[in-house]
Amino acid sequence: MTTAASPHTMNTYGRLPVALSHGRGLRVWDTQGKSYIDGLAGIAVNTLGHAHPKLTPALQDQIGKMIHSCNYYHIPLQEELAAKLVELSGMTNAFFCNSGLEANEAALKLARKFGHNKGIENPEIVVYEKSFHGRSLATLAATGNEKIKEGFGPMMGGFIRVPVNDIESLKKATVNNPNVVAVFFETIQGEGGVQPMFAQYLQQVRQLCDERDWLLMIDEVQCGMGRTGKWFAHQWAEIVPDVMPLAKGLGSGVPIGAVVAGPKAAAIFQPGNHGTTFGGNPLAMRAGVETIRIMQEDDLLANAAKVGAHLRASLERELTGVKGVKEIRGQGLMLGIDLDRPCGALMQKALDAGLLLSVTADSVVRLVPPLIITEAEADEIVSILVPLIQNFLSETV
Numbered sequence: 001m002t003t004a005a006s007p008h009t010m011n012t013y014g015r016l017p018v019a020l021s022h023g024r025g026l027r028v029w030d031t032q033g034k035s036y037i038d039g040l041a042g043i044a045v046n047t048l049g050h051a052h053p054k055l056t057p058a059l060q061d062q063i064g065k066m067i068h069s070c071n072y073y074h075i076p077l078q079e080e081l082a083a084k085l086v087e088l089s090g091m092t093n094a095f096f097c098n099s100g101l102e103a104n105e106a107a108l109k110l111a112r113k114f115g116h117n118k119g120i121e122n123p124e125i126v127v128y129e130k131s132f133h134g135r136s137l138a139t140l141a142a143t144g145n146e147k148i149k150e151g152f153g154p155m156m157g158g159f160i161r162v163p164v165n166d167i168e169s170l171k172k173a174t175v176n177n178p179n180v181v182a183v184f185f186e187t188i189q190g191e192g193g194v195q196p197m198f199a200q201y202l203q204q205v206r207q208l209c210d211e212r213d214w215l216l217m218i219d220e221v222q223c224g225m226g227r228t229g230k231w232f233a234h235q236w237a238e239i240v241p242d243v244m245p246l247a248k249g250l251g252s253g254v255p256i257g258a259v260v261a262g263p264k265a266a267a268i269f270q271p272g273n274h275g276t277t278f279g280g281n282p283l284a285m286r287a288g289v290e291t292i293r294i295m296q297e298d299d300l301l302a303n304a305a306k307v308g309a310h311l312r313a314s315l316e317r318e319l320t321g322v323k324g325v326k327e328i329r330g331q332g333l334m335l336g337i338d339l340d341r342p343c344g345a346l347m348q349k350a351l352d353a354g355l356l357l358s359v360t361a362d363s364v365v366r367l368v369p370p371l372i373i374t375e376a377e378a379d380e381i382v383s384i385l386v387p388l389i390q391n392f393l394s395e396t397v
């Protein structure tokens with residue numbers, strides 16, 4: 001169930017009929033005082049949960065010093081966050097922006113310029129079925145969901161679309177095509193229904209990109225920043241991309257985006273090629289620096305792996321074999337329960353039962369809780385969610 005549009009905000013979202021007012025850790029409260037456990041983290045954003053006792057004073061301190069300067073000047077916190085991302089990724093340089101689509105937009109521009117620098121006038125980028133990269137005109141064109149493109153044509157060209165996890169399709173789609181400059185995908189498709197790319201496939205694509213001098217560009221906006229138990233999900237396959245857009249969890253809720261680049265892509269942009277007023281502002285940079293510092297101090301990668309495995313094992317124990325449950329997928333704290341029918345109604349039912357979650361790709365229940373989640377909190381989510389799914393499946397046979 002969604003409520004009528006507000007009279008003054010554009011009607012872009014089918015909102016559920018509650019307003020959340022504040023939170024602490026995994027717990028949030030609505031304006032009526034009802035409490036919920038947060039299995040969604042603002043769609044994989046609130047890495048440290050809500051009102052984290054280490055993050056809150058750091059952000060307050062930063063607001064008291066400076067929120068925004070601008071990129072006419074050096075911003076030491078940008079250097080600090082860039083150095084940290086370089087260290088964690090094994091790449092070399094970062095550019096900062098404000099959201100996931102902006103990070104992807106920058107990546108797409110990098111790929112085109114990479115091509116132009118090599119004399120390719122009509123560069124083409126390989127993208128994937130069921131992918132999601134954002135809602136700007138370029139990132140929408142890269143996205144593999146026809147429904148959300150309706151009404152916004154003509155779509156920007158220069159993309160070649162292939163299915164996930166199929167190296168032969170990728171080779172076939174690009175055979176004898178000198179215009180290809182990059183391959184661009186999410187390690188685990190989020191909006192596409194929590195669909196992982198297999199490690200072997202990631203390695204095969206890395207090799208192909210090396211052989212053909214293409215950029216390997218991995219959108220880690222949703223699956224990155226520790227969510228899977230590694231800093232970046234592709235690290236499970238022990239590869240390093242050439243370009244990596246980040247956003248969501250990087251600022252624990254403060255809007256931020258970043259594109260991290262390796263040696264093949266780091267020097268493509270020169271002054272005047274790209275920029276954004278707010279990108280890399282001191283407040284967002286402080287949020288990024290502190291998020292990573294706290295994640296390291298509190299060993300949240302290990303926590304994501306451990307509690308994620310516990311959550312998944314509990315869901316598998318309770319739901320495997322239940323008629324209507326097709327598959328439980330994902331890694332760490334990015335999990336999807338794929339049902340055999342549309343299940344958007346579960347968002348309202350979960351809300352009524354005191355649980356925040358989302359349904360993606362129509363039929364996949366998605367859990368992306370804060371990385372500070374404990375096993376007891378994971379058990380609480382399971383104890384609410386399992387009966388909801390069982391009842392939903394028996395009521396909608």
Ligand SMILES: Cc1ncc(COP(=O)(O)O)c(C=O)c1O
Nearest residue numbers: 099100101132133134190221222
């Ligand atoms: C993988 C991926 N890329 C890009 C985006 C777009 O990010 P934003 O909504 O910050 O523009 C999203 C958002 O869900 C995403 O999941």
